[in-house]
Amino acid sequence: MSKAWKFEDNLNTDEIIPGRFNITIDPLELAKNVFCEIKPEYSKKVTPGDVIIGGQNFGCGSSREHAPIAIKGSQARCVIAASYARIFFRNCINIGLPILECTEAAAGIQEGDEVDVNLATGEIFNRTTGRQFQARPLPDFVLKIAGAGGIVNYLKEHDIQELMA
């Protein structure tokens, strides 16, 4: 069971982690300042397994991987958003931060709601309201990367050509 932390549409990478903190690549150091300006209580109160809820165009802005790394470093279990900015989407898949795309869940889960997520099936259940949601399926090659825990792990075992096989 996870607690939901809710964010608005068009949440940008500077809001996830301001540029001035990107001087380190240590996930735990980055996690200390994740969302520090828009939700300063997050890094103090987040518990492992909590869930980030975003709106449209989550993670827009910079290409910085520090943003998903900071979220992963905070030990959030996954991000559920209506849609993602494209670089952020790729970065999450590549570094192994699970993401789900579900417009209904993004609207139907509020801050503090208790949420169950099945990452394998994309099923999302809001315990607080009793509502069930289904995330959109991800393409096969994305699932291959996600299944390996990220692109780095995937490439240790596979040739990149196998992604498209």
Place this chain on the structure above:
Amino acid sequence: MGTLIEEIFSRKAGRPVQAGEILLLDVDYIMSHDNTTPLAIKAFREIGKPIHDKERIVLHLDHAYPAPNILAAENHKKIIEFVKEQELPHFHRQGVCHQVMLEEGYVTPGAVIIGADSHSNTYGAMGAFGAGLGSTEIAVAWVTGKCWFKVPETIRIELAGRTQPGVYAKDVMIHIVGLMGMDGGTYRSVEFGGEYIESLPMHERIIFPNMSTEIGAKCGLIAADEITLSYLQTQTPAQGPFEMIRPVHPRYERVLEIDVSQLTPQVACHPDVDHVKALAEVAGLEIHEVYIGTCTNARYEDLEIVAAMLKGQKVHPLTRVIVTPASDRIYKKAMKNGLIEILMDAGCTVTGTGCGACIGRHGGILAAGERALTTMNRNFIGRMGSPLAEIYLASPATAAATALTGKITDPRELLKSPFSTPQGAAQ
């Protein structure tokens, strides 16, 4: 047959491709800088495979260069050691990465270039595919030479007419960002064309693909033409022949037609890039810092406009005015032609090249409660320092007019005066 992106990707794939397909393509160049390379090195070490082709790797120091603190210095050290260890031939520290990529001839029509920087879209100005990615994918491309792409749908922006004096490409693009919103081009290729685009010199064209990032686009493209060719041949060491790839019977998801002839100067206002207003609506707002720099608007011609407007005058005594040329080549030309002296005599602080102030690292950081007007492409809260500062985006001419008065000022008011014309700077 297809949109410009379909035509570019088809050549790379060696077969006709269409929007929606997923491709694994060879990339021509893989760009990263001091902010994103350390993470790529970490991923590279973890993958544990050798570099595929060092000729394709281009590294820059520009985001926090010269190092403003010890951590930045350690990042530089790590990158330099990596360059040495892997014997990488393309290592630059003479300006903002995207400008250096253009100047050094890496960007040619039809090239597929990925960069660990969101404004890698800039390369679309030369009819190349340029897109931003994260550091891990940069490391993947270092070892494989490849990257996966979904062929995007295309939004065509057809621009007609000519702008009035005092209105520039930056005003047009800010207007487009306001119309489309910051997610208006998400996952799309945004193709800019029409008689207005065709009439523009390269330094004005660059604004459109550069800021296509601000509407979420995967890439922003302008088809190469004679102007592109002339830029490549006279301004860069790139070797032809160059193929001028154009859309062929394209099917667009959407076409947006805009006539620029009645447009007035525009400002993207705090706190969002799509919070766009006609300058007249925010004229008179007090400005504490004017920053003229970045991959968007710090080219020689931009400095020329600013110098023409500031020549023989003084900037407002209480407004800090900072000018950061986009590259050393631009800086040297501006110095040689007397622009730097004009700017300094007017009270501007001219800094070394790089990205510093645009990402709140150094060279122009804002305090709480301050308001800046800049030629940047992005005004996220906290981007230039304090989260309690405000950032307004505009053209170099608007920046120069604002520098003189210390408040947001329409450049056309000053262009009317007899002592300054944009062409008169160096005479």
